[in-house]
Amino acid sequence: MTDVLVCVKRVPDPTGEVVLTDDGMRVDGRYAGYTTSAHEEAAVALAVQVAEASGGTVTVLSVGSQESIEQIRAGIAVGATDGILVEADADALGPVDVASAIAEAVAARQDAGTTYGLVLLGNDAADTGDFQVGIRLAYLLERPVVAGAQTVETDGGTATVRAEGPEGTEVYELPLPAVVTVLEGGVSPKYPSVVGRMKAKKAAVETMTWSGTAAGAGREGLTVPEPPPSEVTVIGEGPAAAPGLVAVLKELKVVHG
């Protein structure tokens, strides 16, 4: 049985053009709304798979404001069991701080009787892209870590982790407990069902606080580069457009052949 902790961050939806806050320190979600990073959605899906296969539980953790509970519940809606909110001003924290806050939560749960055999995180956050929290967390927990994984399976005391790299598929086996950071692509995240959403609304979310002092991210500011010029090409009209459309789909590798 593997109990899994999966860590998510509330981030502005990154699908549209990036809009910065007035002070230029953060990405703003006022138009696009807030979501969970795609890597973390994949991590949640993998966590649910692992827990279901082993009969364990999934806890979704987020470090952030009360609003982050929305992302925690989104994870519960697609199969997680419960949640932890480490209440903090996420913008004031750097990767060092977040790793420390998660480590403290893992320890607190351990004291309460739950040892997470597996801690999953996204490879990096969609807004800040620090690429650090997973590695730092593993160091603090003194556990092995694999970064950039796309699938995870557990069998007794061992986790098998696959990562697609440019040279092929890398396969790791590591002893549990372990930390894995996830890249999207290995699993299809689910949308919640109506029942899942309602269950999530009622599920328990424990609020914790972090005892540390924030070191911060050391960020000076963000700038948005000029967007690349967007070109509209009309492929054609009616049935005559079909061959051109097929060519585009092949180019995008949506269809093969």
Add this chain to the structure above:
Amino acid sequence: MAALPSSARCVVIGAGIVGNSLAYHLAELGWTDIVQIDKGPLPNPGGSTGHASNFIFPVDHSREFADITLDSVRQYKELGVFTESGGFECARTEERMEELRRRMSSAKAWGIPAELVTPEQVAEKVPFLDKDVIIGAAWFPTVGVVDSLRAGTIMRERAVEKGALTTVPNVEVTGMRVENGRITAVETDQGTIEAETVVIACGVWSPKIARMAGARIPLTPAVHQMISVGPCEVLAERPGEITFPIIRDMDTFCYERQHGSDMEVGSYAHRAILWDPEDIPSIEQSKLSPTEMPFTEDDFDPQLEQALELMPELLGDERAEIRYAINGLLSLTPDGYPILGETPEVKGLWSAAAVWIKEGPGTARAVAEWMTHGNPEIDLGHSDIARFYDFQRTRAHVKARTSEAFNKTYGIVHPGEQWSSNRNVRLAPMHASQKDLGAVFYEAAGWERPHWYESNAGLVEKFGPEQTMPREHEWDKRWWSPVINAEHLQMRETAGLIDLSAFAIFDVVGPKALEAVQRIIVAQADVRIGRVVYTPVLDETGGFRSDLTVMRLAHDHFRVVTGGAHGMADKKWFADRMPEDGGAVVVDHTSGWTTMGVWGPKAREILSAVTDADMSHEGFPFGTCREIEVGALSVLASRISYVGEYGWELYVPMEAGAALWARLLEAGTPLGMIPVGIGVYGTTGRIEKGYRAYGYELDTERTLVETGMSRAKWKDADFIGKDAVLAQADEAPKAVLCSLTVDDHTSASGTKRYMLGGEPILTRSGETLTDGHGHHPYVTTAGSAPSLGKHVLMAFLPPEQAVVGTELAVSYMEELYPVTVAAADATPLFDPSNDCIRGRA
């Protein structure tokens, strides 16, 4: 892609359902050189059309909406994009069942197929609905869904084929050029288009575009939440987009609509979430489209639970995922009607905004007709952009009213229901006195207007139930009081003092004033100074644009007095028809004058007590006006009546209103005069006299002949609509306005019921009647006639039925009540010889 032309006969801004339909209908009506632009790409530029749920329930309590929707459906069918699915409006409560019975009335009145059904009948057609959750439903077999994007594409293509239209997408409007009050060009990020006619059909962005020209389109973008759940096995098994009827779960303000293998659940139950047009993101900034805002799931959670309750198996399937969820933006207006017509601020700049999918093509046709020859076939009186007063165009007003109205989208709204937000905006000078007298205030064009006075409550007992006709049923007496009828009777016995501050008042002045007024009104305007004429105002087809009174105050000075609700549209109608050379102009005095009326057998005595002027019938004949002195106040007195009694409308500057009111109360009270509310003026007094009201009996679809207002002879001078009037005079009318009395009010349960208006008139045995227009008769005004001890209905009947004594029935809440035609023309039911008005009674 077409290059942006540098000039056009007409620029249509927007390529949603409205802009596309409008471009098409303008081309159909012979317009050429139309240029249509949109900021977004085709066929879905990113506005509200792109995410619409696209279903159409044709039933509505408003005739204007129903007619426009029926025309839209006809057009969608002709375009081949309509799929009939049928639809249910389900009731979970008895209160809702009663509302569905009322929906039946409206459906019958507008000729829309409908029937009440049992939960079992719903479940037969929608097996995944839990029939134990509902207690009944209304079935509308002609409900369907449309492909509004495809419809738009076809309409654009047709206009292009005619050689009439150039559509250029991805063009952003950056400015509007206005010279001397006229639109001259549209400025864009890709160049300027010179044009004398520009239509704003930009949905939620319309206010922003209008502001560039100094015009105002008072709508607000508002969120309508919708989710799509699927794939649902039972839906996926069926072919096509929709095979199951659409469900409106009325009591939860939600709908469930099949869309392929998904079930869409939409809500009007959440808090009102309003946006400013300026804050809507660009196409690049938005995740899906600018009008598909991020879903705020907390707002939707209660609805999710209710939807699950209604369709437990379908929506409870763990494999069916919420795969699409949006806060979709749509347009809301402060009074719920679209915003159509030429803007009052800028000539040549038109608005076709706040129009939903179900009204799109029908509205566009009517607006195109309006733009082409001025006279849309379907009356658009309620939607005229000119209707708004300045305060109604403020953001605060728009936000207050739309916030209040949003949850009424599927709500049960009483026909007399009053707004609770943004009240006390326009106060009559005698407001404080009215409060002291226990006035119950209703709103009219922002004015707080006494509907009746609680200080008169004791009169109900005096006159007794035979005449005051107290109502038993909660619905019938909601927003009503028997005190209205008691005030009516007291006025007919002694006199009543009525606040008429809500009138709109404007003057036509200048050397050509007579010529201008003569051309606009039907009645003879070339009368001696000091005459007052009541007159219809017609359009070119002989339909009513208004009815109002005109006082000739000097050889070059006419004063027009008209109803508050329609006053601003009337003002635009007059102003648009002033001579080009400035020889006559319209000057608004609405906020300068207050008006009060004194009517009744004692009116003469009361006025004589406060003035030395000769107030006798001979000395101050009916239909005349003059200045009189009331103490130190100079008062313009006008001897006319809308309640059928001897008396005057008294006009004083706003600041003198309180003093005159007090003086009249002081002099009148000892003689038995009471303050009387607008319940008498607007309904009971009027209906007893058979007076027609604009917006009820009179609109552009009605003629002088049909309303019994034709004349034996017409003035020699030309006037707008004269040709049509002369032609109509020789034709048999297709419908005739009648007054009917209700013979028996007793319902099956023994409760006496009183119709409120809008109900269908049928044969005694309940068969449908159809007039020469193909319309079915319905009650245009319903109200007590206390002097007759009767409840009176007005309705346009087919000529065969328009005979005094004809026995018919009115359908109210799905029960028939016997009625009899009491007048088949404008003959008053009370005092038909008008003795009271002349003071001879």
